Amino acid sequence: MAERKRAERKVEHKIIFDGKAYSFESGMTVLQAAEAAGIYIPTLCSHQALPPFGACRLCIVEIEGMRGFPASCSTPAEDGMVVRTNTDEVMHLRRAVLELILSEHPTGCLFCERKVGCEDFRGPGHLTKAGTVTGCMLCPNKEECELRILVEKIGISEVRLDSSFRSLPLERLDPFFDRDYNLCVLCGRCVRVCQEIRGTSILEFINRGPETRIGTSFHHLHLDMGCQFCGACVDVCPTGALADRTSKWEPPPQKTVETTCTLCTVGCSIEVAASRDRVVRTTPSRTDGINSEQLCVLGRFGIAELVNSRDRVTTPLTRKVGQLVRTSWEDAITLAAEGLSGFKSSETALLYPGLLTDEEANACRAFARTVLRTENYPYRFPPRKWNSVNASLSGLGIGDCILLVGADLTQTHPILGHNIKRAVDRGAKLLIIDTVPTFLDKFAAAKIRALPGDFSWALAGLIWAVVEKDAVADEQELAKFKELPKWAFKLLFEEIITHIGTDERTLNRAADILLEGSSTLVIVGREVGVENTHTHFNGLLSDFKSLMSSKTKSCEVNFARSTRDFDAHWLKVMQNIESMRVRALVMIGDLVPRLSPEWPNPLQDLDFLVVIDSHNGTYTPYAEVVLPAAAFTEKGGTFTAVDGTVHKLHPAVRPMGQSKPECEILALLAKAMGRNGDGLELPRRADRDTDILPRPERDFALSEQPSAPNLSREEVKCSNEWPLMLVNRHNSYLLHGHRLSRLVGGILSLCMSDFVRLSPSTAKNLDIRDGDEVYLVSGKGRGKLKAKVDCDIPTGLLVSRMTAKDPRLLALMGKEQASFWTNTAAVRIEKSGGDDNV
Amino acid sequence: MTDNNGDYGTGRGRLISALAKIQKKHGYLPEDALSELSRKMGISKSEVYGVATFYSQFKFDPPAKHTLHICLGTACHVRGGMKILESVRKRFKVNPGETTEDRKFALERVACLGCCALAPVVVLDGEIHGKMTPESVDKLIDDLDAPERGV
Numbered sequence A: 001m002a003e004r005k006r007a008e009r010k011v012e013h014k015i016i017f018d019g020k021a022y023s024f025e026s027g028m029t030v031l032q033a034a035e036a037a038g039i040y041i042p043t044l045c046s047h048q049a050l051p052p053f054g055a056c057r058l059c060i061v062e063i064e065g066m067r068g069f070p071a072s073c074s075t076p077a078e079d080g081m082v083v084r085t086n087t088d089e090v091m092h093l094r095r096a097v098l099e100l101i102l103s104e105h106p107t108g109c110l111f112c113e114r115k116v117g118c119e120d121f122r123g124p125g126h127l128t129k130a131g132t133v134t135g136c137m138l139c140p141n142k143e144e145c146e147l148r149i150l151v152e153k154i155g156i157s158e159v160r161l162d163s164s165f166r167s168l169p170l171e172r173l174d175p176f177f178d179r180d181y182n183l184c185v186l187c188g189r190c191v192r193v194c195q196e197i198r199g200t201s202i203l204e205f206i207n208r209g210p211e212t213r214i215g216t217s218f219h220h221l222h223l224d225m226g227c228q229f230c231g232a233c234v235d236v237c238p239t240g241a242l243a244d245r246t247s248k249w250e251p252p253p254q255k256t257v258e259t260t261c262t263l264c265t266v267g268c269s270i271e272v273a274a275s276r277d278r279v280v281r282t283t284p285s286r287t288d289g290i291n292s293e294q295l296c297v298l299g300r301f302g303i304a305e306l307v308n309s310r311d312r313v314t315t316p317l318t319r320k321v322g323q324l325v326r327t328s329w330e331d332a333i334t335l336a337a338e339g340l341s342g343f344k345s346s347e348t349a350l351l352y353p354g355l356l357t358d359e360e361a362n363a364c365r366a367f368a369r370t371v372l373r374t375e376n377y378p379y380r381f382p383p384r385k386w387n388s389v390n391a392s393l394s395g396l397g398i399g400d401c402i403l404l405v406g407a408d409l410t411q412t413h414p415i416l417g418h419n420i421k422r423a424v425d426r427g428a429k430l431l432i433i434d435t436v437p438t439f440l441d442k443f444a445a446a447k448i449r450a451l452p453g454d455f456s457w458a459l460a461g462l463i464w465a466v467v468e469k470d471a472v473a474d475e476q477e478l479a480k481f482k483e484l485p486k487w488a489f490k491l492l493f494e495e496i497i498t499h500i501g502t503d504e505r506t507l508n509r510a511a512d513i514l515l516e517g518s519s520t521l522v523i524v525g526r527e528v529g530v531e532n533t534h535t536h537f538n539g540l541l542s543d544f545k546s547l548m549s550s551k552t553k554s555c556e557v558n559f560a561r562s563t564r565d566f567d568a569h570w571l572k573v574m575q576n577i578e579s580m581r582v583r584a585l586v587m588i589g590d591l592v593p594r595l596s597p598e599w600p601n602p603l604q605d606l607d608f609l610v611v612i613d614s615h616n617g618t619y620t621p622y623a624e625v626v627l628p629a630a631a632f633t634e635k636g637g638t639f640t641a642v643d644g645t646v647h648k649l650h651p652a653v654r655p656m657g658q659s660k661p662e663c664e665i666l667a668l669l670a671k672a673m674g675r676n677g678d679g680l681e682l683p684r685r686a687d688r689d690t691d692i693l694p695r696p697e698r699d700f701a702l703s704e705q706p707s708a709p710n711l712s713r714e715e716v717k718c719s720n721e722w723p724l725m726l727v728n729r730h731n732s733y734l735l736h737g738h739r740l741s742r743l744v745g746g747i748l749s750l751c752m753s754d755f756v757r758l759s760p761s762t763a764k765n766l767d768i769r770d771g772d773e774v775y776l777v778s779g780k781g782r783g784k785l786k787a788k789v790d791c792d793i794p795t796g797l798l799v800s801r802m803t804a805k806d807p808r809l810l811a812l813m814g815k816e817q818a819s820f821w822t823n824t825a826a827v828r829i830e831k832s833g834g835d836d837n838v
Numbered sequence B: 001m002t003d004n005n006g007d008y009g010t011g012r013g014r015l016i017s018a019l020a021k022i023q024k025k026h027g028y029l030p031e032d033a034l035s036e037l038s039r040k041m042g043i044s045k046s047e048v049y050g051v052a053t054f055y056s057q058f059k060f061d062p063p064a065k066h067t068l069h070i071c072l073g074t075a076c077h078v079r080g081g082m083k084i085l086e087s088v089r090k091r092f093k094v095n096p097g098e099t100t101e102d103r104k105f106a107l108e109r110v111a112c113l114g115c116c117a118l119a120p121v122v123v124l125d126g127e128i129h130g131k132m133t134p135e136s137v138d139k140l141i142d143d144l145d146a147p148e149r150g151v
Ligand code: SF4
Pocket: A193, A194, A198, A200, A201, A202, A203, A222, A226, A227, A228, A229, A230, A231, A232, A233, A234
């Protein structure tokens, strides 16, 4: 049956365009068939990433046997169809339609009488030149404008209709991109990409008739509407209406280079546009990547600002009479080498971040082992690989369940979050166990709430619900579960329900969904790693896995960890530093978190600190030697992503200033220390290195304890005095320990959150209204936030998203707890300030 | 727990009747009510707003306390309707179709109310007044406030 279908699909059909026969594959639209045949039909509203819309009518054709002029983009091609794409009537109509579209759009740049002459000066490297009033000098679209192409191809040289300028104000209060809806032609691509592809749905057609606009609900800022700032709308806009702010006034790029984004472990394919050795902008690569032509805010808008930052370290620095001063590479390397050579091997340490290229990670390990000859380096860096699943999740669809446990993927692995949404679009069912509502909630078939530390309870509840669903379940089957015998389950069930605050119905429903599906993919996220009950959790997880494997076709468990997960060995290195067993440290990045400058500097007791980094960080001022490192857009190599796939990096620009790739720096250092630095230097040696060096641990056995910090979470209990549970989840993005909110302006506005969300009933009890300012008071301190009433929050819970550095958070939670991704505190709400100290 | 698994986009028809209900209750569509509706129906806030703005009968501001329609049909126009409009416009600093900031007073223009014999005509809160002058309209409006002052 399936084979026959496939055979059918292969049958080639014939279609006649303008008297000539062409073949096409079934399922194509007339437009696609024409494109395949190399015949040009002008389009505006259609876009290859989006389903046909049929709104602009520019793609009209004549089809024999069909009345009128059907839109080719939304008419399915049929065998034997006779299509005429360029009759006089069609051409005339298209011109009329385009004129109509342009009557509301400034056209100076389209029909300027000097256009031809000026074209010569508009090559790469020149600013677009055109008149202002008519819009083109203000139009940021440069030579990439699709309207210009349409005007040329359709061949109009004037708009005979009265033109009307909308005089709408420029919208530029949001970060990252500006919106000038005076240039908008209402093609609806942005609306559709935001709704259908990204699932964010914050853009819409507003009003009707001549008043129609693109906008948000009540014209609120994108920031307030939950825009993800993914830039998808900017990328599909055919005009200059939506424009990326960083590249807006840059000349058209001189070159574009395909490489990989390394701001998280997803490994999206990106295209870096560069001019004069400066990254101008990054867009999703048009080749097949794990990210299918989408990016997150970091990859789309963060990279250019990050790598061009004024905080880049561009020359080697050394300490001379207490001051860091610029110096030459030779000088800096000699000083660093001499300094490091003065310590015993066991007194040295190397810290390096997780988002380096594979070659760099190898070089780091080689450097620690063969040059420093120390054990003080994170050789068991957290596994990057998931068990097997392809992170594009492209195979998932109807019949598949995805269970996210404490995995806020939209934050930790943005494009994976997006891929999950797309899997749901294809029919997969999503279940979520998490503490707070996340972006993916709206795509979930069931949500189970569990406080930090309670994920085991939630899983136990789910196991129980699944077992109970099945009529054949018996004592024997349950006996297989080593964690809990049946009676214990039964006894605990009530308690589980009360403990996690989820009702039985939700658990049962989740169990139904799991059992209806044929396979389950479990993704365990960052939030579970910080539990101190993880041993228990792991047992339950393998129970769950074997249970689901026996009930359905398959069950896979994967770990999506972030780069800030420390493993036991990392902690040992840190302890050695703290206990002053380590006297000299080489640190790549800014890896030791220090949330407030008032707190003691954890590295202050070191005798010798060498920082290798691309940006100035917390510890550069304390270093003896600072060596400038290249940013990832400036170097080549390979990058193993979270799912174990290997991606290529290609340098788009030269290293900024005198900076060098880490591999080279380590090799120079090794040589200066009298050791052979050859093996450290270059990617081509990478495979040989694997023989002698431990590779990063790639597989994660279930029985093994997940790498978790040895920090213990205080148990938080509500009481009469502190009746409410405040849960804060950090909204921070890190690269090599640097806070991106510091280095990229717009990220700060995404991370800053003034809101505490509470359930309508909590709000009613306390007589709090949306937007009220409230004071949260915990046993440790207090902080002022704005109340937001949110029906997705369970009664008794308060949810905030302050950053790790937010003084209010530090006051409420204390510094130990503030270092978790998700923190809890028992609090009460006061409506007015008293003596306010925040 | 809501189940809108991939089903976003359903129920646009229901949406319109829900919007009508809200308008009936409040006299306009308050933002809070629309947010609540968006959550309940699993349709994004912007989509709800987009649909609502498509229909001109939906209002997004609380209705004004009083509404003054000034007729500018041919007869009223000829007999000085424009003068009345100008004076009201100056006095309240509103254009036709707008409402004063304190939401007390809305100004609308209409084209012929079918009682041209009485031209120029104004309608205040549904009540027709004929043979008006700018001064008499001023008085009409002043009288509106009078009982309130008494309270
Ligand atoms: S940036 Fe992304 S989420 Fe925001 S409006 Fe554009 S498409 Fe929608």
